[in-house]
Amino acid sequence: MAMTSFAVEENDGRDRGGPRQPLLTVQGLKKHFPIRGGIFGRVSARVRAVDGISFAVRKGETLGIVGESGCGKSTVARLLMRLIMPDAGEQIFDGDAVGERGGISVAEMRRQVQMVFQDSASSLNPRMPVQNSIAFGPIALGTRQAEAIGMARELLVKVGLNPALFGGRYPHELSGGQKQRINIARALAMKPRMIILDEAVSALDKSVEAQVLNLLQALKRDLNLTYIFISHDLGVVRWISDRVMVMYLGEVVEIGPADALYASPRHPYTRALLASRPALDPDQRREEAPVSGDPPNPINPPAGCRFHTRCPHAEAVCSARAPMLSAGGDDAHLAACHMQDPSSGHSQALRH
Amino acid sequence: MFGYVIRRLIAAIPIALGVSMICYLLVYLAPGDPVQTLLPPDADAETVDRLKRLYGLDRPLPVQYIEWLGRVVSGDFGRSIANGRPVIEEIQRSLGNTVLLATLSVLVAFSIAFVLGTIAGRKAGTWLDRVVTGVAVLGVSVPNYWLAIVLIIIFSVELMILPSSGTAGERFDPTSWEHIQYLILPVITLSMIPVGIIARTTRSAISEVMNQDFVVTLRANGLPEWRVLKHAIKNALPPVLAVMGLQFGTLMGGSILVETVFAWPGSGYLLSKAILTRDVPVLQGTILVLAMIFVVTNLAVDLIQSTLDPRIRRG
Amino acid sequence: MSTAVSDTAAPDAAELALPTQRGYWGTVGYRLRYDHVTLFFGALLLLIILAAVAAPLLAPFDPYQESIIRRLKPPGYQDRYWLGTDELGRDMLSRLLHGGRITLTMGILPVIIATLIGGSLGVLAGFAGGVVNMSIMRVMDVFYAFPSVLLAVAISGAMGGGAVNGMIALTLVFIPPLCRVAETATTQVRNLDFVDAARATGAPMHLVVRHHVIGNVLGPILIYASSLVSVAIILASGLSFLGLGVKPPDPDWGLMLNALRQAIYVSPLVAAMPGIAILITSISMNLVSDGLRAAMDVRS
Numbered sequence: 024m025a026m027t028s029f030a031v032e033e034n035d036g037r038d039r040g041g042p043r044q045p046l047l048t049v050q051g052l053k054k055h056f057p058i059r060g061g062i063f064g065r066v067s068a069r070v071r072a073v074d075g076i077s078f079a080v081r082k083g084e085t086l087g088i089v090g091e092s093g094c095g096k097s098t099v100a101r102l103l104m105r106l107i108m109p110d111a112g113e114q115i116f117d118g119d120a121v122g123e124r125g126g127i128s129v130a131e132m133r134r135q136v137q138m139v140f141q142d143s144a145s146s147l148n149p150r151m152p153v154q155n156s157i158a159f160g161p162i163a164l165g166t167r168q169a170e171a172i173g174m175a176r177e178l179l180v181k182v183g184l185n186p187a188l189f190g191g192r193y194p195h196e197l198s199g200g201q202k203q204r205i206n207i208a209r210a211l212a213m214k215p216r217m218i219i220l221d222e223a224v225s226a227l228d229k230s231v232e233a234q235v236l237n238l239l240q241a242l243k244r245d246l247n248l249t250y251i252f253i254s255h256d257l258g259v260v261r262w263i264s265d266r267v268m269v270m271y272l273g274e275v276v277e278i279g280p281a282d283a284l285y286a287s288p289r290h291p292y293t294r295a296l297l298a299s300r301p302a303l304d305p306d307q308r309r310e311e312a313p314v315s316g317d318p319p320n321p322i323n324p325p326a327g328c329r330f331h332t333r334c335p336h337a338e339a340v341c342s343a344r345a346p347m348l349s350a351g352g353d354d355a356h357l358a359a360c361h362m363q364d365p366s367s368g369h370s371q372a373l374r375h
Numbered sequence: 376m377f378g379y380v381i382r383r384l385i386a387a388i389p390i391a392l393g394v395s396m397i398c399y400l401l402v403y404l405a406p407g408d409p410v411q412t413l414l415p416p417d418a419d420a421e422t423v424d425r426l427k428r429l430y431g432l433d434r435p436l437p438v439q440y441i442e443w444l445g446r447v448v449s450g451d452f453g454r455s456i457a458n459g460r461p462v463i464e465e466i467q468r469s470l471g472n473t474v475l476l477a478t479l480s481v482l483v484a485f486s487i488a489f490v491l492g493t494i495a496g497r498k499a500g501t502w503l504d505r506v507v508t509g510v511a512v513l514g515v516s517v518p519n520y521w522l523a524i525v526l527i528i529i530f531s532v533e534l535m536i537l538p539s540s541g542t543a544g545e546r547f548d549p550t551s552w553e554h555i556q557y558l559i560l561p562v563i564t565l566s567m568i569p570v571g572i573i574a575r576t577t578r579s580a581i582s583e584v585m586n587q588d589f590v591v592t593l594r595a596n597g598l599p600e601w602r603v604l605k606h607a608i609k610n611a612l613p614p615v616l617a618v619m620g621l622q623f624g625t626l627m628g629g630s631i632l633v634e635t636v637f638a639w640p641g642s643g644y645l646l647s648k649a650i651l652t653r654d655v656p657v658l659q660g661t662i663l664v665l666a667m668i669f670v671v672t673n674l675a676v677d678l679i680q681s682t683l684d685p686r687i688r689r690g
Numbered sequence: 691m692s693t694a695v696s697d698t699a700a701p702d703a704a705e706l707a708l709p710t711q712r713g714y715w716g717t718v719g720y721r722l723r724y725d726h727v728t729l730f731f732g733a734l735l736l737l738i739i740l741a742a743v744a745a746p747l748l749a750p751f752d753p754y755q756e757s758i759i760r761r762l763k764p765p766g767y768q769d770r771y772w773l774g775t776d777e778l779g780r781d782m783l784s785r786l787l788h789g790g791r792i793t794l795t796m797g798i799l800p801v802i803i804a805t806l807i808g809g810s811l812g813v814l815a816g817f818a819g820g821v822v823n824m825s826i827m828r829v830m831d832v833f834y835a836f837p838s839v840l841l842a843v844a845i846s847g848a849m850g851g852g853a854v855n856g857m858i859a860l861t862l863v864f865i866p867p868l869c870r871v872a873e874t875a876t877t878q879v880r881n882l883d884f885v886d887a888a889r890a891t892g893a894p895m896h897l898v899v900r901h902h903v904i905g906n907v908l909g910p911i912l913i914y915a916s917s918l919v920s921v922a923i924i925l926a927s928g929l930s931f932l933g934l935g936v937k938p939p940d941p942d943w944g945l946m947l948n949a950l951r952q953a954i955y956v957s958p959l960v961a962a963m964p965g966i967a968i969l970i971t972s973i974s975m976n977l978v979s980d981g982l983r984a985a986m987d988v989r990s
Contacts, residue, residue, distance in 0.1 A: 521969065625837045669836065670835045
């Protein structure tokens with residue numbers, strides 16, 4: 024590290040609870056979007072985008088979040104950044120409750136958590152040279168313009184772009200991969216401890232995707248970062264994640280170490296998702312039928328276990344009661360399925 | 376659908392109330408005591424006092440407004456300062472003439488503009504398209520009160536084939552040339568802006584259909600040109616008819632200048648005379664009625680359009 | 691620098707071959723340079739504005755100087771009254787030049803003020819959303835429920851006419867449509883990812899709006915405002931024509947048109963002149979506005 028501004032000391036001064044304390048803990052996070060209708064525009068229904076989810080992210084790890092589109096994973100990202108306000112739930116960042124008395128403010132949290140959006144036409148301000156987009160956050164928070172631009176150009180080097188060539192360019196003069204590098208640099212400019220990557224590589228070509236993923240891994244090592252990596256692409260999530268969380272209709276159905284979860288998925292939905300991937304190795308084929316059809320409407324999610332309408336193992340108990348996340352023998356690997364629970368009354372409970 | 380209609384109707388109520396409120400407050404925009412604007416300038420103090428009591432002008436503004444609204448709803452718009460007649464009668468007598476003028480103008484505009492727009496839309500990008508687009512720009516750029524004068528110069532002064540202004544009599548007789556000839560120049564003048572607007576709408580609607588992938592495919596496969604055109608027109612018609620409806624409402628309220636030039640005895644001319652004589656009750660009443668017609672036309676267009684094409688429903 | 695990072699990103703040939711950095715306004719200017727129609731009418735408009743500004747220098751005569759003996763003379767009269775004289779014997783060319791100042795001011799100033807007020811209200815409504823949006827937009831809806839000519843006539847008529855009242859009326863007429871355009875544009879922009887990214891830095895709202903929202907809504911607002919100028923000039927002249935705007939003897943194109951109506955039998959060409967001035971200005975403005983719209987459309 025020749026330039027020290029981005030070097031992270033072995034022990035980040037902002038680290039409060041030590042390595043054993045989770046960087047982020049989320050309890051009962053909930054967001055229902057109202058739908059207005061009827062004669063007086065009253066709230067006639069609610070989309071239960073995120074319906075009471077809890078998880079923790081350890082320092083230095085990458086937590087992957089997967090699920091079909093519409094399962095609420097992107098809403099989780101925006102809730103964690105407080106770009107939309109949650110209806111309920113607690114968010115604890117390194118021991119401090121976010122936005123609560125006695126905790127840290129949303130602004131303080133945002134200084135430590137940043138987000139990288141999916142590459143799209145709208146991820147960068149079309150009227151701003153990209154180095155200004157990167158420098159905007161620091162300038163807005165008080166860094167001098169010249170200094171912030173200098174820092175932005177350093178960051179361009181860090182994400183593998185020549186500042187002399189790219190600094191003054193506008194977004195439409197960049198390729199998708201280059202724009203995504205800029206988006207990453209913009210997040211890094213705030214010197215975050217955690218970055219939420221929301222479908223950050225999903226729109227890229229496979230070869231470019233690999234480059235950006237390598238970049239992300241390298242940055243994480245260099246800067247001591249913690250990632251939440253949201254994607255619908257199971258292969259990418261497995262490659263980059265230490266642990267993986269599977270979401271279905273606003274709920275967590277399974278969470279566990281990436282290797283364990285991919286090797287022995289416990290929830291039928293996870294199994295179906297994995298089965299629906301194109302298998303490169305014929306021996307790896309699974310017997311589970313891939314999920315068919317569209318997920319049910321999140322406005323009126325099915326009662327009981329939300330997956331029972333598409334689950335090959337559904338029984339009476341599944342539509343009667345919602346299963347809890349339970350361990351089934353391994354504390355690190357949880358699944359919300361009655362088959363995990365011997366006392367549930369499901370005929371196939373814990374037989375596999 | 377029914378729910379939507381009800382919702383649109385209910386949403387129109389606050390707008391109508393707001394419009395009435397603005398019309399009511401117009402009296403207070405006038406310089407000086409509002410009573411002065413309701414009376415001839417030479418009215419004596421006793422009359423002023425009597426009118427103040429009569430109209431409740433000594434009470435708080437919201438109370439006054441609600442009482443005024445009550446009178447207006449029952450058809451009492453007050454009396455004209457200029458001739459002492461009830462305002463509602465003046466409006467009733469003139470409104471029909473303006474409806475006639477606006478309707479004919481929109482129909483004439485539609486017949487011209489739809490043909491022009493279709494031609495331009497089919498041949499988008501050619502010189503023909505550019506000519507039509509030029510005509511459309513001219514239509515919306517021309518000050519129609521000036522066009523009225525030019526038409527009078529040409530047809531009444533130079534050629535002497537059409538009357539320059541006025542009407543043949545109180546009641547319009549559609550069978551008599553004597554009556555019809557007075558309508559021709561006002562209708563042509565008033566149709567200029569709608570011609571420009573409708574031609575533009577038609578052009579973009581038609582060219583959009585012509586560029587749709589399946590239309591291009593059908594044409595490549597030898598579908599006869601008239602069938603393509605029929606399809607394009609069918610698709611272009613709803614938005615064009617909607618624009619036409621909105622233009623009707625606009626002309627009803629916007630014909631004041633043209634009516635003034637041609638001394639056409641419609642509501643616009645009434646308004647213009649009321650302005651010259653500072654006849655505020657007539658001014659207020661006419662504006663209220665014309666604005667309400669505009670609100671109702673817009674609502675009707677919205678409802679008809681959403682019946683035909685549920686995708687465009689608002690809110 | 692960390693080697694692990696830089697080796698993942700050797701710049702490929704495509705990166706180096708990208709076009710020169712032209713920027714947004716550079717692209718707009720580049721497109722306009724090849725749009726001959728817009729250029730021509732833009733130049734014409736500029737000429738009209740310059741002529742109006744320099745009217746005291748250019749006008750050959752005093753625009754108020756009446757004369758009983760040279761009333762309604764045709765263009766070219768005495769080789770000095772190039773455009774003839776009006777109903778009171780005043781030089782038409784001088785009056786048209788001076789009238790341009792008044793008419794253009796009456797048309798342009800209300801649009802500028804309405805753009806500032808309506809634009810700000812619209813950006814506020816669009817960015818704040820919720821109750822703020824509701825209350826601003828519902829009030830606008832009410833003003834929107836009047837045809838523009840009627841609203842202008844109603845307000846200036848009730849206020850008793852005059853150039854200033856006319857401009858106030860026109861400003862009020864143009865605030866609602868500009869507010870609506872600004873609100874729509876802002877609502878669209880505020881939901882884009884880069885605005886969320888800017889908010890996620892923890893930057894204060896006013897900075898997010900200033901740096902990321904304003905720049906992206908300014909284009910649509912200005913294009914729309916420029917298209918209103920032509921309407922405003924026609925409306926302003928219309929008000930004067932009705933006796934609600936500029937008062938005699940000031941030269942205003944609309945007022946001149948009305949005064950010359952009685953002269954159509956004697957001197958039709960002179961009578962039509964103020965209208966031609968309005969027409970040329972309004973066509974130029976419309977075409978320039980269309981040209982700007984096309985050039986500023988980033989999608990094409």
